Amino acid sequence: MFSHIFLYKLKSIVRDRNLMFWTLMFPILLSVLFWMAFSNLTKGEAFRDIKIAVINDAAYKENANFDKALSYVSADNKDRLFNVTYTTMDSAKKLLKDGQIEGYIYFNNGLNLTVKNSGINESIIKEFLDYYVQTSSTASTIITENPSAIYGSLAKDLTQKVQYLKEVPAGNANPDTVVAYFYTLIAMTCLYGSFWGQKEVSDIQANQSYVGARVNVAPTHKLKVFSISMLAAITVQLIEIFALLLFLIFVLKINFGSQIGYIVLTCFVGTLTGVTFGALISAIVTKKEGIKIAIIIGGSMIMSFLSGMMYAGIKTIISRNLPALSYINPANLIADSFYSLYYYSGHEHYFINTLLLCAFTLLFSFLTYIILRRQKYASI
Amino acid sequence: MVIKVENLVKRYGDLIALDHFNVEVQEGEILGLLGPNGSGKTTAINCILSLLKYDKGSIEIFGRPMSPSAYDIKRNIGIIMQNVAVFEELTVYENIDYFCGLYVTDKSHRKMLVDEAIDFVGLNDFRKFYPKKLSGGLLRRLNIACGIAHKPKLIILDEPTVAVDPQSRNNILEGILKLNKDGSTVVYTSHYMEEVEHICSRIVIMDKGKTIASGTNDELKSMIKSGEKITIEIFNFNAKILSDLKNMKNIVSCEFADNHLIVKSMRGENNLMVLLEYLKSNNIAFGKIYSEPPTLNDVFLEITGKELRD
Numbered sequence: 030m031f032s033h034i035f036l037y038k039l040k041s042i043v044r045d046r047n048l049m050f051w052t053l054m055f056p057i058l059l060s061v062l063f064w065m066a067f068s069n070l071t072k073g074e075a076f077r078d079i080k081i082a083v084i085n086d087a088a089y090k091e092n093a094n095f096d097k098a099l100s101y102v103s104a105d106n107k108d109r110l111f112n113v114t115y116t117t118m119d120s121a122k123k124l125l126k127d128g129q130i131e132g133y134i135y136f137n138n139g140l141n142l143t144v145k146n147s148g149i150n151e152s153i154i155k156e157f158l159d160y161y162v163q164t165s166s167t168a169s170t171i172i173t174e175n176p177s178a179i180y181g182s183l184a185k186d187l188t189q190k191v192q193y194l195k196e197v198p199a200g201n202a203n204p205d206t207v208v209a210y211f212y213t214l215i216a217m218t219c220l221y222g223s224f225w226g227q228k229e230v231s232d233i234q235a236n237q238s239y240v241g242a243r244v245n246v247a248p249t250h251k252l253k254v255f256s257i258s259m260l261a262a263i264t265v266q267l268i269e270i271f272a273l274l275l276f277l278i279f280v281l282k283i284n285f286g287s288q289i290g291y292i293v294l295t296c297f298v299g300t301l302t303g304v305t306f307g308a309l310i311s312a313i314v315t316k317k318e319g320i321k322i323a324i325i326i327g328g329s330m331i332m333s334f335l336s337g338m339m340y341a342g343i344k345t346i347i348s349r350n351l352p353a354l355s356y357i358n359p360a361n362l363i364a365d366s367f368y369s370l371y372y373y374s375g376h377e378h379y380f381i382n383t384l385l386l387c388a389f390t391l392l393f394s395f396l397t398y399i400i401l402r403r404q405k406y407a408s409i
Numbered sequence: 410m411v412i413k414v415e416n417l418v419k420r421y422g423d424l425i426a427l428d429h430f431n432v433e434v435q436e437g438e439i440l441g442l443l444g445p446n447g448s449g450k451t452t453a454i455n456c457i458l459s460l461l462k463y464d465k466g467s468i469e470i471f472g473r474p475m476s477p478s479a480y481d482i483k484r485n486i487g488i489i490m491q492n493v494a495v496f497e498e499l500t501v502y503e504n505i506d507y508f509c510g511l512y513v514t515d516k517s518h519r520k521m522l523v524d525e526a527i528d529f530v531g532l533n534d535f536r537k538f539y540p541k542k543l544s545g546g547l548l549r550r551l552n553i554a555c556g557i558a559h560k561p562k563l564i565i566l567d568e569p570t571v572a573v574d575p576q577s578r579n580n581i582l583e584g585i586l587k588l589n590k591d592g593s594t595v596v597y598t599s600h601y602m603e604e605v606e607h608i609c610s611r612i613v614i615m616d617k618g619k620t621i622a623s624g625t626n627d628e629l630k631s632m633i634k635s636g637e638k639i640t641i642e643i644f645n646f647n648a649k650i651l652s653d654l655k656n657m658k659n660i661v662s663c664e665f666a667d668n669h670l671i672v673k674s675m676r677g678e679n680n681l682m683v684l685l686e687y688l689k690s691n692n693i694a695f696g697k698i699y700s701e702p703p704t705l706n707d708v709f710l711e712i713t714g715k716e717l718r719d
């Protein structure tokens with residue numbers, strides 16, 4: 030009996046294209062969107078070299094060491110920092126004015142740099158010049174003979190710095206914020222398990238679906254059929270969550286830190302909370318499926334929003350002004366579990382969240398049981 | 410006694426859907442529950458199946474009180490609800506197997522039963538089809554197969570032929586007769602009197618949640634005053650014919666429309682003969698003549714004062 034119901038339920042769940050989209054494809058698509066929005070720089074379009082000009086006059090030609098250093102970092106390879114135009118003062122001024130270059134370098138009582146704006150690229154140029162000035166006195170021989178010894182690591186450092194700076198969205202955000210957005214995305218996906226819970230309840234209730242009526246007239250306890258169906262639903266949702274997790278870790282290369290075991294545990298408990306939440310909604314709201322789906326989507330979105338999915342700051346605002354809300358919002362509890370793994374060295378905060386999630390799961394299951402236990406209906 | 414329902418009362422708020430409804434179903438019969446839409450047929454079936462709470466009354470099946478957990482009773486019932494109840498994501502075969510599996514746990518026995526059910530409703534060519542791909546009639550047949558695959562002793566069908574093409578309808582009606590011949594007791598609800606007349610060995614006529622008459626087809630028809638309905642094609646009609654006929658004994662009503670004279674007679678013999686003699690002796694030329702025995706609609710009309718069909 031168990032495997033009969035379980036296997037058929039698995040089949041009918043996996044073949045439900047509509048819900049498979051919402052519970053699997055939608056979160057993956059959303060994660061790709063997040064990823065594109067948050068990380069402008071990826072392997073494909075790595076750091077672009079910075080266009081600069083050098084005034085190629087007699088003073089410049091006297092500084093052969095600088096020329097060597099510059100030609101090393103502007104050599105056409107993957108570590109290339111600068112794309113250099115050698116030209117006169119007048120045309121360099123014009124290039125800068127037209128935005129063709131970010132700045133120009135000339136010798137006049139030492140090294141000089143003229144730039145138009147101040148930005149990442151400009152500070153890179155400056156950093157390079159400072160570095161040259163610092164090292165040239167002590168290491169001029171090395172530069173002359175083997176520029177890569179010094180500038181090899183400089184070029185790498187600077188490239189990475191640019192990438193790092195560009196990955197951070199505007200404002201005072203730091204890279205952790207980006208990961209936090211993915212935490213809330215996982216939390217939302219856990220809550221989307223509600224779809225399956227909703228479906229299983231409606232499939233068992235004679236006043237909600239025709240197949241429900243069929244189950245109710247069969248000589249098998251409806252709660253038995255229901256429990257097995259819920260197990261199938263939870264199984265599928267867990268597989269979907271872990272597929273998302275693998276996608277985030279291995280395809281998008283999101284760094285979730287080292288405590289993957291705890292992350293898996295949170296996904297597991299979060300899935301149970303999501304599926305039982307949907308079951309409860311479905312048991313209470315006996316209306317049409319469309320209305321229930323709307324409640325579930327709306328509810329999950331609001332909870333995910335309040336845990337910081339669209340705007341990371343909201344989480345802080347709530348924990349400051351309405352701390353109770355962050356403890357009764359399952360999405361926040363899930364996201365916050367991940368968060369606490371990242372931020373706190375101990376696991377106390379993490380376990381409080383997990384226990385609260387378990388408590389919610391039990392509460393949702395119990396209330397659902399109270400409603401489903403009734404075997405006769407007042408109206409069908 | 411397979412089913413015994415006594416004084417069943419079911420209210421939906423202020424509406425009384427079943428008003429001291431009584432019915433008894435004997436082993437081996439095909440009982441027809443006939444009534445217009447909204448007369449309470451589905452409500453009665455759902456109460457009998459312990460799906461619906463009811464306000465009053467008692468229900469026994471196979472001599473034992475029916476309840477939601479009376480699994481030994483439920484095991485021997487097959488239900489075909491008025492709405493198609495199948496999973497969209499499962500194929501024809503899988504649907505039947507899934508529901509049959511709630512009754513029969515032995516896998517190889519079940520496989521045989523499912524194959525027989527598919528054969529029975531003629532869905533062999535559609536085993537791997539999803540319900541969405543089936544026409545209305547084939548879907549109804551799948552619905553029936555899901556309800557009867559476990560070979561129940563009692564089969565309850567609630568309007569199984571609504572919105573079905575004539576071919577599937579015949580397939581369904583013949584199927585029901587065959588199931589009955591193979592030993593199943595059948596309860597069949599419908600608002601189509603032709604179907605009920607055709608297949609049912611006993612008929613209960615319902616209106617407004619009450620039984621208004623019951624008996625065999627012939628018994629019901631002999632309860633009422635009106636006998637056959639005679640239709641005669643007449644080419645040169647005059648008003649005198651109508652008044653003459655109305656004065657004749659045994660004639661209940663007569664009217665003329667579209668070149669046809671429609672005469673309803675009382676029950677009894679020789680009504681047609683008397684009529685023809687009148688036409689002959691008055692030299693009235695006539696064309697085609699039809700005579701129809703009374704229908705269940707006439708029974709319903711006479712008891713309730715309204716037509717059965719809507």
Ligand SMILES: Nc1ncnc2c1ncn2[C@@H]1O[C@H](COP(=O)(O)OP(=O)(O)O)[C@@H](O)[C@H]1O
Pocket residue numbers: 408409421424426444445446447448449450451452453
């Ligand atoms: N769930 C319900 N809520 C309120 N009234 C209902 C409900 N189901 C049926 N009814 C009413 O009960 C009466 C009997 O309905 P039903 O049993 O479906 O009739 P039938 O099957 O003979 O067409 C109708 O008047 C119908 O409107």
Ligand SMILES: [Mg+2]
Pocket residue numbers: 450451452491567568
């Ligand atoms: Mg009905």
